[in-house]
Amino acid sequence: MADNDYSFGTRNELPLDQDNRADYRLTARARAILELESGMPEDSPAEARELVCGIRDISASGLCLSSAEALSLGALLPAKVFLGNHTEPFGLMVEVVWCRPNESGFLVGVRIIESDETAYVEWMEAVASAMAQE
Template sequence: MAEIDYSFGDNEELPAEGDNRREYRLTGNARIVLELESPSPDDPEGVRLTFHTRDLSPTGMRLRSFEPLTPQALLPAEVSFSGSGEVFPLTVEVVWCKPASDGRWLVGLSIIESDGTGYIDWVEAVASAMGEN
């Protein structure tokens, strides 16, 4: 990941309640695919949306969406760093969703530590990216 430029995030566009972050955030571009609806016999694809993060940490991330996401929703996610082929399967919780000035939505996600996900590998990858700064 050395060729990727990640820097420490700022407090730009945080929810009105303030900053509840427990960790430093990195600004940088990671791709996240959220599964909003599971596949079914009638819809074998389900509903999946792709986003790019505004900032991220081992325990959460912030993104912009063209549609609001439901707070407290638990969603399967796949996250990958730009320039890296590694995909981290994670479970995320929508912590907050606020309108942005451009008509889109700002969304705060918390990464849930869960068996059967790539949580440990994710934490190690983010720690490695932070160590490169």
Template sequence: MVDDNYEFGSSQGLPVGHDNREDYRLTARARAWLWIESPEPGLEVPDTALLECQVRDISARGLSLVSSEPLALHSLLMAEISLGHQPKRFRLMVEVMWCREAGPDYIVGVHVLDSDETDYLDWMEAVASALSDS
């Protein structure tokens, strides 16, 4: 895997907030898409069911996102994460751990769950590789 385009430290222009993660965090140019509505089996996901978020920072077990909408605590959501200019998106299952208002947006902390039929192992490898490069 190639882990380029990571920035370390705090990223300017993102809302500030406090979270409880103990892991080292990476600030990366990344985007997340969350399925806030489950599609009917066999049907295409409507655009209204997807919420695009900016990734604030990344740790091995979670992400901090900037969302235009509040998300319900403990909701389980399918997510796709795009890291920098990597062509592959990581498909992950996440749990909303906290959600805080930050001006017009919301900062959301999600925990990445080890789940079958997701890219969990590839995700862990990509984050570990990026951390070792720091």
């Protein structure tokens, strides 16, 4: 599956009573880089602590991530999301809404926070375009 391949649903669907998202989901092979700790303004960007996560699925309002470590519920984190054949990552702000262990680490559900200082509008357009290709 290439980075720009999308399909509806996921391989391991949640039971209906556990799926709280209102939007359709698209499975995607993509990655996100979460900034867990930022360095001091005078430090180089290398001082920030980042976590690279795989993306299990996407929707207009959130992501399901595969993470090597657990994330705190309610954490607000800057994220760079690399999706499909978009050359530049989407700079987004996300909120951790759930986190649970799985066989390879943790699955993490994040909600995308609407903000004028992020690529929120561009994200919405990219997801709408991917859904139109279905």
